[in-house]
Structures are given as structure tokens and as C-alpha cells.
Amino acid sequence: MAEQIHKKIKRFIEKNQLIEQGNELILGVSGGMDSMMLLHYFYTYKEVYQVSLKVAHIHHGIRESADLDAALVEETCRAYHIPFYRHNCNIKALAKQKKCSEEEIGREERYNFFISLLNPGAKIVTAHNMNDQAETMMMRFFRGTDIKGLGGILPKRGQIIRPLLDVTRKEIESYCKVHQVPFRHDETNFMPIYTRNKIRLECTPYIESAINPSFIKVLGEHSQLYREEEDFLEGYTKSLFELVASQQETAIVLDEKLLKSYHPYMQKRLFFMAIEKLTGSLKDFSSKHLESALALMEGQSGKEIHLPKQVTLRKIYDQLILTKEKLSSLSYAIPLSLGTQEIKEAGLVLSLKLVSKEAIHQKSENLYTKYIDYGRIKNGLQIRTRQPEDYISLGAGTKKLKKLFIDEKISKDVRDSLPLIADGDEIIWVIGSRLNTDYYVTQETTKVLEIQMMNER
Amino acid sequence: MAEQIHKKIKRFIEKNQLIEQGNELILGVSGGMDSMMLLHYFYTYKEVYQVSLKVAHIHHGIRESADLDAALVEETCRAYHIPFYRHNCNIKALAKQKKCSEEEIGREERYNFFISLLNPGAKIVTAHNMNDQAETMMMRFFRGTDIKGLGGILPKRGQIIRPLLDVTRKEIESYCKVHQVPFRHDETNFMPIYTRNKIRLECTPYIESAINPSFIKVLGEHSQLYREEEDFLEGYTKSLFELVASQQETAIVLDEKLLKSYHPYMQKRLFFMAIEKLTGSLKDFSSKHLESALALMEGQSGKEIHLPKQVTLRKIYDQLILTKEKLSSLSYAIPLSLGTQEIKEAGLVLSLKLVSKEAIHQKSENLYTKYIDYGRIKNGLQIRTRQPEDYISLGAGTKKLKKLFIDEKISKDVRDSLPLIADGDEIIWVIGSRLNTDYYVTQETTKVLEIQMMNER
Structure with missing residues (x-):
């Protein structure tokens, strides 16, 4: 069983090229089941992957039991002879102070701490698993997402890798049982306060009983299909963009005739790509703005529309010109x-x-x-x-x-x-x-x- | 409000080219809220669309109240001067006899009855709304689906049209209230026996309260995005298929070199398209079969694999040859x-x-x-x-x-x-x-x- 999980994880790591020989892995370990399994796994197989290990632990300061979490991780690291790094922060207080959710602050603190430990060639390793994947996909699906969002948590993003994405929480549970991996229950996990916890504790069991007992696996596996599709579409859009768009000093110019010759779906993606190149992100842009952009193509030369982030779209003869008003740039x-x-x-x-x-x-x-x-x-x-x-x-x-x-x-x-x-x-x-x-x-x-x-x- | 719904439905009908002037519409009316609203709507606006109307009603024979449902629809049709057609069948008995689910039998009986009433140029009209759309998408999502499946219920399939797909059940409810549209409650709708009822009665309210109060609209709107994407992908795959494939007497031959030059995602879609052309459907084929097909490309000339439905895939030099063993064809x-x-x-x-x-x-x-x-x-x-x-x-x-x-x-x-x-x-x-x-x-x-x-x- 545990041998099977190892094979599965290894295959996933190889397929997604997550680890290279000689890498230093910085494992994010909270003391919970998933991350303690991650720690045990890489401690056991570090010779197979030829990697060195470090452990990063955040002391959240929310719960009294946080001390016990930290102690468990530190003790285990000592027994395994793995360097242990700890960062203290009071998430609750910080969230109040910065007026963000605790989830957001937690993510930011974690990220900054990991970055501070990161040497070149090193990788940050998180314990996200297939259940996290399915939960993420569900949240996005119900809040509204495109195919990119349905791709879910990526196996690799920059220097962060998630080698457990192909393993379910049940498999992790059984691994921990077989190998007597110690872990601590995070009681906040059992409170349906955050959306994610609600999904885990209430929505998932319901869907398993009413619709499909193996939907976690089904979603996990389909996330890859969606990622592949998005990868193709992204690449194809880029190749068309090179044909249809020319980038000038502070503008992007689209060839209207050529653009019109493409499928409406591609026209939209190309507009989005132009906006992303111009402003750096797609934040604040919706399909409503796209509709008005596409409508402009049917209008007369000289017409223009104003989009978010000081973007103007102008039609001049057979050209669509996207410009962005210059913002006073930040010097530092x-x-x-x-x-x-x-x-x-x-x-x-x-x-x-x-x-x-x-x-x-x-x-x-x-x-x-x-x-x-x-x-x-x-x-x-x-x-x-x-x-x-x-x-x-x-x-x-x-x-x-x-x-x-x-x-x-x-x-x-x-x-x-x-x-x-x-x-x-x-x-x-x-x-x-x-x-x-x-x-x-x-x-x-x-x-x-x-x-x-x-x-x- | 009701005027707003009319505008919304009209826009949807025009955008999807559901109705042409002079069409005869065969409305499927059960007596429930959705279909009674459909009947009232087209009775009210038949001059706007310049259509003639017929009503088809299935007497299910499941419940004692089925007589009352039929009576309501028939009376309303008499008052509106709309021809009323009724088909009696005992779904329960038929399901037992044919060993199918009542849902399946119901669908089949409905379809056959509608078809029997169908003149050339006529359209069958169903009362599927945005809630049905979201429920369908959810069921597919949790059972595992590709982007095509996420497109949900199509506004138009052959001669069947669904003009209410853009309207939520709440909007239908308020329309019925304002216009005092009579309808009967189908009590089986309130029993969480079928998966669809479970989703409607239990899952939907939960997701509305825990994740997103307006997720029905979000899913309904996104279904269109997914459909557009699939439409583009389908067309693009076809154009590549013409380049990469040649159809012979009883085989489809793929140019391996060309195939390999495409994105892996496209390679898979092209394989699926070849199989669909050869066997008429993709039933019984899974991504597991695709993986072995793609693996064959890396193998030696002369190798072959056997796929479902008597399909053989053979590699001969730079060609991949898909053949189907001849089945004794059905004569009639x-x-x-x-x-x-x-x-x-x-x-x-x-x-x-x-x-x-x-x-x-x-x-x-x-x-x-x-x-x-x-x-x-x-x-x-x-x-x-x-x-x-x-x-x-x-x-x-x-x-x-x-x-x-x-x-x-x-x-x-x-x-x-x-x-x-x-x-x-x-x-x-x-x-x-x-x-x-x-x-x-x-x-x-x-x-x-x-x-x-x-x-x-």
C-alpha cells in the first residue's frame, strides 16, 4: 500500500518534472497529517530523489496548541537530522491590523517566510493533496471560473512544488497509519467557519453520498485534462497574437480584419491577451468589457470606448488601438x-x-x-x-x-x-x-x- | 419585471436563432410551474414571434394527481384556443418491463410522442431553465466531464429548442405570480429520490448558503463560455483532422509525423475524432485508451493495439492506421x-x-x-x-x-x-x-x- 503511494508520487513528480537531483527542498510542515506525511515521505526517500531537506514551520499564534504543533515538528526534525526553521506571527492580530482575512494573512506570512529561506536552485514543497485540489476546483466552479481556473492548483508554480496532488487524503491517512507517522489534529479544520472547511466537512460528504462516491478522484484527474486544454489554448492564442497584434511604444495595435477572421472565442482571448500585456493583469476586466470591445469592431472609424485601468480602445480604419494612460510610475x-x-x-x-x-x-x-x-x-x-x-x-x-x-x-x-x-x-x-x-x-x-x-x- | 423577463427571453431566442417566423411550436407542457409559464409566455407573445402553437402533454400514469395535471393543461389550452395532444403511458410499468429507470423511460416516451407530432419546419419547445442548466452542469462536473459536458443543456439540438435557459426558477415564479398563471405542484419534485431532485432540494440550497448565493446564475452564464470554447476547439480539431487524416474504405490513416508536431492535447482530440468517425461514437473509449494510442507512436513499426468496439490501431512506418472489424450490418x-x-x-x-x-x-x-x-x-x-x-x-x-x-x-x-x-x-x-x-x-x-x-x- 505505502509502496504503491510512493510509486504514484514518484510518477507524478517525474511526469511534472518537479524535482531535479541535487535540489534542496524546503518542506512546509504545520504538524497536521498531510504535512507530517510529506516530511516522513521525503525523509524516507531523499536518497531516491537525491535531495537535501529543510523544514519551515509557522507558529500561528492563534491557538494555544500551536506550541505543541511546533514542538512536534521540531522534535521530529531533530530525530531525522533535518534543519528546522520556525517563524512566529500572530495571524489574528495581523489580520485585524491589516484588515484582511486570516486566510490571506496566513498565506502571505507563509510565503514571505518560505522565500526568506530559499536559496537558488531550492524548491518550496507544500502538502496540497487531491482533496485540496477538488475543494479548490469546487469553490472556483461555484464562484464562476474559466477552464484555466478549473485546472485547479498547479503541480508547479515558480519554485513552489506540490508533489502530493495526486494522492487523496484517505491515502495519506493510511500511509500515516502504516508508518506510524505522528501528527496533530488542527481543531480549526473541524470548524465550518471558512468556506474551505465548509466544503470539506459538509459539502464533500454530501456529494459523495448523493452524486458520486469517488468524485474527489474524478475531479483530481480531470484537473489535468483542463490544464492540458488551457495549455494548448494559451499557446495557440499566443501564436495568433503574434500575427494579429503589434506592440508599439505605449499601445497595442490589433489588425481588425485579421481578428474578425478568427472564431469569436479566439477574438475574446486575443483581446484579453492584449489587455494583460498592456496592464499586467486581467483584474477588473469582465466579459461585459469584452462584449463592448467586440461591438466596437462593428462601429465607425474614430469611435472609442473606455475600459477599466485607464485603458482606451480606439478604432482607426482597420486598426484597433489599445492604449493605457501613463500612470505616474513608482520610484524606489x-x-x-x-x-x-x-x-x-x-x-x-x-x-x-x-x-x-x-x-x-x-x-x-x-x-x-x-x-x-x-x-x-x-x-x-x-x-x-x-x-x-x-x-x-x-x-x-x-x-x-x-x-x-x-x-x-x-x-x-x-x-x-x-x-x-x-x-x-x-x-x-x-x-x-x-x-x-x-x-x-x-x-x-x-x-x-x-x-x-x-x-x- | 415580467416585461424584463420577456426582453431577456427574446434576446436569448434571437442570439441563438431558436425561432423563425412561421414556425409551429410544439410546447411540452406537464402542468408544472415551468411549463405552464412557457405556455402562457408563448400564448401572450405568439404575434411577436409570428408562430403557431400546439401543446403536447404526457399522462404519466404514476400518480393519482396525473389526471388533474392533464385536466389543467387541457382546460388552459381550450381557453387559449391551442390544439392539445395527450399521450397516456404508464411509466412505472414500462420501466419495470424494459428494466430501465423511470427517468429514462419518461425521456424516451416524451421524445417519441413529440416526434409523432412534428411537422417539417416545426420546433419542439421544452421549459428547461437556468436552474436545470446549473443542476445538469453540477451533476456532470461531479461525475467527471470535459469542457463539452460543462456546456450543459444546449439552447438548440436538432428541432428541440429551450428558450427559457437564460431564466432562473425564481424569475419564472415571479412571472407566474404577476400573471396569475395557474400550475400544479408535482409532488415527486419534492422527494429527494432522484439524483436531480437531491441536487435541487439539498445541494443547491447548501451551496447558495455556504459558497455563493448566486451560483445558479454564475453557472448558467458560464455554460455559454464553455460552449463557445468547445465550439472553437471542435472546429479547430476538424481543420487539423483534414490535414492529418485520410479516410479510406474501412480505415482511417493518420500521418504520425504531422500528428506529433501538434500539442499533446490536440493529438488526443484528433485520436478521439478518428475513433468517432470510425465507430460513430466515443462510447467505451477512455483516456486510458488514448494513453496507449499515444504510446504506440513511440513504438516500432508493425506494432498494434486493440481498442474497444473491434477497433485496431496499427503503426506502419510513419502511419497510424485505425481499422474496425466489419460487423455484420443490420439490414431492415x-x-x-x-x-x-x-x-x-x-x-x-x-x-x-x-x-x-x-x-x-x-x-x-x-x-x-x-x-x-x-x-x-x-x-x-x-x-x-x-x-x-x-x-x-x-x-x-x-x-x-x-x-x-x-x-x-x-x-x-x-x-x-x-x-x-x-x-x-x-x-x-x-x-x-x-x-x-x-x-x-x-x-x-x-x-x-x-x-x-x-x-x-
């Missing part, structure tokens, strides 16, 4: 230190690490990972937006940053929001683009700094 | 009479009607509607499969049917199952194809027979 300047740091203002996570010169050759330098001479830093590192005096050295002498932007045809909008790694007025790295040649690692370098951007923007 | 010969008749053996509904010669010019003769000289019929009309002595006149003299099939490159499989309208050994019409020239309507014709195939095969 944040000092950087060694370790992993989330830069909310730039929407990215940076990792700074001192490495040996030899290590450079084993790793690949790429668009988002750079190695620089740590000894060259004069004024301390910052991540920030541009300032008037900024300059950069590019082999052939120094250049004003403004000149570089003009030469490289970077649009004004982008210029203001591009995150820069700076040393005083000198720009070391335009993230995702040029690196200052004066900071290159040379024979004289004694200390090497690895700077890595850990998520896509 | 059924006499035809005037009126509408369902031919189960051929899977079609035929309508035979005497019309005036003038009527021909007002209507369009097409692949599925033919006009013949009724006076030329010597031996009586039949619909049947081919027989050895069959012949047909095609202007240039008579021709053996077998010769026609060879000349027109009709595959052997198709030959045996093609439905024919015959007069003795003489074939009058190869349905969907050639018409015997000797039966053409001429100046001498006194009586014209219209033969119409009323559904797609």
Missing part, C-alpha cells in the same frame, strides 16, 4: 544585503550570495543570473529605479543610462519601471539586460557575488 | 406512410407529406428534402437497406445500384448501411444523395409527395 531605492530578499516594489525576488570563483563555471550565467566582483562595490548595493545621474560602463567607456535606453530603443514607459542594481550613481546591472563591464569577475577578483533574479517578472 | 425494410415517423434502425426521422405543386417553389429542395410524383409509386413506399436486385433510373436509363455505388466510390461499409427509399426493387432516393429521375415532378404530376429527413444522421 532599496538597499540590498546577502541572502534572499523579496522586492515587492519591483515584483521580484533577488538572491545575493558569495560563491567561489570555481562555482561560476559549474553554473550557467544567463539573463537572470550574474556574477560580479564583490570587491569593486564602493557605496553599497541598491535595487532601484533610474535617477538622472545614472551611468554604466560598457567596455568602450562610460555611458549615461539615458543614452543607453535611447540607443537600445527601450520605450519611456519601460525606462521608468526597469529595476536596476546600482552602486551609487553607477549602474551595475540593468536586470534582464546589460551588465557593467567594470564589475566583471577577473583574475584579480577575490570575492565573487552571485546575483540571481528568482522569478519571472 | 420498413413500410412508410404519410406523417412523421422515427426510423430507429436508420437513426433518422422522416416526414412524408402531400403538398401542392405550388408549395415546391416556395420551399427549397436540398440534400435532405425531396419532392416526387406520388402517382408513380407502384408497390408502396419502404425505407430499407440495399438488396441484390436494386436499380435506379438516372435519366440515361436504369442502372444497378451496385454499379452506382462503385461509380460514385462509396465504400463497402457505407453501402450496407445507407438508407434507401424504395418502391419494390426500384430505388427512389438514396437518402442524402441521388434521386430517381423517373419520379421527378412533371407537368403530368397530380399529387406531389414531400419526403424530408428531419435530423442529421
Whole structure:
């Protein structure tokens, strides 16, 4: 039985390419059944996957029993010789203070804590299982969702992986029984206060008895079908977008004739894609806005409509032009230190690490990972937006940053929001683009700094 | 309020092109709230739509109150001057006898009765509403369904239309109140015996209170999104199928290299399409079979796998060949009479009607509607499969049917199952194809027979 679960998990990990040899796994362990099983599982099979382990535990401060939860996880880690990291926070107080739900705050605190432990090449591992998957799908289905939402919890998102998604809670239960895995009951799980708990405690048993006893498995398996479908549709939409759209300085221009030649469903997806490219998300846009956008195609040249987030859609002859009023862009300047740091203002996570010169050759330098001479830093590192005096050295002498932007045809909008790694007025790295040649690692370098951007923007 | 509902229904009818001017609508009316509202609605607005009305009522024979239901519908029809048709059947007894569920038998009896009343150009109208839609989607979702299934009840299927799909049960209730529409409560609706009743009486109120008070509307609206998506995907798959597949006598051949160049999701849909074309349906085929089909692509030339329904999939070099073992085909010969008749053996509904010669010019003769000289019929009309002595006149003299099939490159499989309208050994019409020239309507014709195939095969 337990051997079967192992095979199932292994197959799921391989199929979704969740783990590579040598990965460091940061397991999120609350002390509940699911996460204690996760801990036992990876402790047992760490040689099979060739990974190293760390455990992250959040002390929620909601319940008195939180101390006992933390103690159980810490003891188990000690017995297993796995490093244990604990973060204390009072979710209740924070939720009150920030006027968010406890669920939201819990998610945020968890995420930030995990990120702070994250080294490059490491993975955060959560214990989400097939029941969580089905519950998520149900909630989305009843609140209204497209096929993407029906895909449910993703097996992999950035550096977060969910290797237990293919395993039901019942299977986890039996694994824990067979292997005598200790765990603690989270009594808040048994109170139908949150929507998710209601679904688990009341809705799921009802559907099992009235409609389909194995609906958890059915939904879990179908989530993959929906994900595959969305994956195809997303890719196909992208390929059409390249044909139908051209991106200009601060506008996206759609070829109306071509757009009209596509299926109405694709027309809508293409509009959504244009809006997403222009504003960064689809928040605040609904099918109501799409309907009016499609209606504009039937209107006369010169007409325009106003959409949320300062987006204007204008019809000029056979072109549909989407523009976004420029918002005063947010400027920031944040000092950087060694370790992993989330830069909310730039929407990215940076990792700074001192490495040996030899290590450079084993790793690949790429668009988002750079190695620089740590000894060259004069004024301390910052991540920030541009300032008037900024300059950069590019082999052939120094250049004003403004000149570089003009030469490289970077649009004004982008210029203001591009995150820069700076040393005083000198720009070391335009993230995702040029690196200052004066900071290159040379024979004289004694200390090497690895700077890595850990998520896509 | 009632005016608003009217606008909503009208918009839905127009958007989905459910009704054309001059249509005869056959309303299915049980006496319950939904269908009595349907009856009142079309009685009130029949001039707006320019339609004529008929009412069909099934006397179920389950409950003692069935007599009262029938009486209410009949009385209302008399008051409205609408023709009333009633069909008696004992669903309970039939279900026992045929060993089916009462739901299934009810559906079948209803369908056959409606069909018997159906003239060409008429529409069967059911009172399915947005609650029925949401309930159907829920049942499918929890039993496991693809995006097609999530599309729910279709606004139009063949000659059946559902103009109330966009209206909730609450809206129907308030319409009935405002217009004092009489209706009878079907007490079986209040017993949680059938899955659908359970969903309505227990599951729906729970989800409304725990997850989303307006989920019925959310699901109803999303059903359209899912239908649009499926419509696009279906069309796109067809266009790829034409590229990747070639249909031969009794096989479908797929170009493996081309197939592999598509997204895995599309590969699966194309396999399903091939199987559907070969066997007529996807019954008995699951994703498990698809997985083994896709795995065969990685195997060596010469390998084969066996799928349900005598389907074999063989890999020969760069081709994947799907064949179906020939089943002894069902032969039949059924006499035809005037009126509408369902031919189960051929899977079609035929309508035979005497019309005036003038009527021909007002209507369009097409692949599925033919006009013949009724006076030329010597031996009586039949619909049947081919027989050895069959012949047909095609202007240039008579021709053996077998010769026609060879000349027109009709595959052997198709030959045996093609439905024919015959007069003795003489074939009058190869349905969907050639018409015997000797039966053409001429100046001498006194009586014209219209033969119409009323559904797609």
C-alpha cells in the first residue's frame, strides 16, 4: 500500500518534472497529517530523489496548541537530522491590523517566510493533496471560473512544488497509519467557519453520498485534462497574437480584419491577451468589457470606448488601438544585503550570495543570473529605479543610462519601471539586460557575488 | 419585471436563432410551474414571434394527481384556443418491463410522442431553465466531464429548442405570480429520490448558503463560455483532422509525423475524432485508451493495439492506421406512410407529406428534402437497406445500384448501411444523395409527395 503511494508520487513528480537531483527542498510542515506525511515521505526517500531537506514551520499564534504543533515538528526534525526553521506571527492580530482575512494573512506570512529561506536552485514543497485540489476546483466552479481556473492548483508554480496532488487524503491517512507517522489534529479544520472547511466537512460528504462516491478522484484527474486544454489554448492564442497584434511604444495595435477572421472565442482571448500585456493583469476586466470591445469592431472609424485601468480602445480604419494612460510610475531605492530578499516594489525576488570563483563555471550565467566582483562595490548595493545621474560602463567607456535606453530603443514607459542594481550613481546591472563591464569577475577578483533574479517578472 | 423577463427571453431566442417566423411550436407542457409559464409566455407573445402553437402533454400514469395535471393543461389550452395532444403511458410499468429507470423511460416516451407530432419546419419547445442548466452542469462536473459536458443543456439540438435557459426558477415564479398563471405542484419534485431532485432540494440550497448565493446564475452564464470554447476547439480539431487524416474504405490513416508536431492535447482530440468517425461514437473509449494510442507512436513499426468496439490501431512506418472489424450490418425494410415517423434502425426521422405543386417553389429542395410524383409509386413506399436486385433510373436509363455505388466510390461499409427509399426493387432516393429521375415532378404530376429527413444522421 505505502509502496504503491510512493510509486504514484514518484510518477507524478517525474511526469511534472518537479524535482531535479541535487535540489534542496524546503518542506512546509504545520504538524497536521498531510504535512507530517510529506516530511516522513521525503525523509524516507531523499536518497531516491537525491535531495537535501529543510523544514519551515509557522507558529500561528492563534491557538494555544500551536506550541505543541511546533514542538512536534521540531522534535521530529531533530530525530531525522533535518534543519528546522520556525517563524512566529500572530495571524489574528495581523489580520485585524491589516484588515484582511486570516486566510490571506496566513498565506502571505507563509510565503514571505518560505522565500526568506530559499536559496537558488531550492524548491518550496507544500502538502496540497487531491482533496485540496477538488475543494479548490469546487469553490472556483461555484464562484464562476474559466477552464484555466478549473485546472485547479498547479503541480508547479515558480519554485513552489506540490508533489502530493495526486494522492487523496484517505491515502495519506493510511500511509500515516502504516508508518506510524505522528501528527496533530488542527481543531480549526473541524470548524465550518471558512468556506474551505465548509466544503470539506459538509459539502464533500454530501456529494459523495448523493452524486458520486469517488468524485474527489474524478475531479483530481480531470484537473489535468483542463490544464492540458488551457495549455494548448494559451499557446495557440499566443501564436495568433503574434500575427494579429503589434506592440508599439505605449499601445497595442490589433489588425481588425485579421481578428474578425478568427472564431469569436479566439477574438475574446486575443483581446484579453492584449489587455494583460498592456496592464499586467486581467483584474477588473469582465466579459461585459469584452462584449463592448467586440461591438466596437462593428462601429465607425474614430469611435472609442473606455475600459477599466485607464485603458482606451480606439478604432482607426482597420486598426484597433489599445492604449493605457501613463500612470505616474513608482520610484524606489532599496538597499540590498546577502541572502534572499523579496522586492515587492519591483515584483521580484533577488538572491545575493558569495560563491567561489570555481562555482561560476559549474553554473550557467544567463539573463537572470550574474556574477560580479564583490570587491569593486564602493557605496553599497541598491535595487532601484533610474535617477538622472545614472551611468554604466560598457567596455568602450562610460555611458549615461539615458543614452543607453535611447540607443537600445527601450520605450519611456519601460525606462521608468526597469529595476536596476546600482552602486551609487553607477549602474551595475540593468536586470534582464546589460551588465557593467567594470564589475566583471577577473583574475584579480577575490570575492565573487552571485546575483540571481528568482522569478519571472 | 415580467416585461424584463420577456426582453431577456427574446434576446436569448434571437442570439441563438431558436425561432423563425412561421414556425409551429410544439410546447411540452406537464402542468408544472415551468411549463405552464412557457405556455402562457408563448400564448401572450405568439404575434411577436409570428408562430403557431400546439401543446403536447404526457399522462404519466404514476400518480393519482396525473389526471388533474392533464385536466389543467387541457382546460388552459381550450381557453387559449391551442390544439392539445395527450399521450397516456404508464411509466412505472414500462420501466419495470424494459428494466430501465423511470427517468429514462419518461425521456424516451416524451421524445417519441413529440416526434409523432412534428411537422417539417416545426420546433419542439421544452421549459428547461437556468436552474436545470446549473443542476445538469453540477451533476456532470461531479461525475467527471470535459469542457463539452460543462456546456450543459444546449439552447438548440436538432428541432428541440429551450428558450427559457437564460431564466432562473425564481424569475419564472415571479412571472407566474404577476400573471396569475395557474400550475400544479408535482409532488415527486419534492422527494429527494432522484439524483436531480437531491441536487435541487439539498445541494443547491447548501451551496447558495455556504459558497455563493448566486451560483445558479454564475453557472448558467458560464455554460455559454464553455460552449463557445468547445465550439472553437471542435472546429479547430476538424481543420487539423483534414490535414492529418485520410479516410479510406474501412480505415482511417493518420500521418504520425504531422500528428506529433501538434500539442499533446490536440493529438488526443484528433485520436478521439478518428475513433468517432470510425465507430460513430466515443462510447467505451477512455483516456486510458488514448494513453496507449499515444504510446504506440513511440513504438516500432508493425506494432498494434486493440481498442474497444473491434477497433485496431496499427503503426506502419510513419502511419497510424485505425481499422474496425466489419460487423455484420443490420439490414431492415420498413413500410412508410404519410406523417412523421422515427426510423430507429436508420437513426433518422422522416416526414412524408402531400403538398401542392405550388408549395415546391416556395420551399427549397436540398440534400435532405425531396419532392416526387406520388402517382408513380407502384408497390408502396419502404425505407430499407440495399438488396441484390436494386436499380435506379438516372435519366440515361436504369442502372444497378451496385454499379452506382462503385461509380460514385462509396465504400463497402457505407453501402450496407445507407438508407434507401424504395418502391419494390426500384430505388427512389438514396437518402442524402441521388434521386430517381423517373419520379421527378412533371407537368403530368397530380399529387406531389414531400419526403424530408428531419435530423442529421
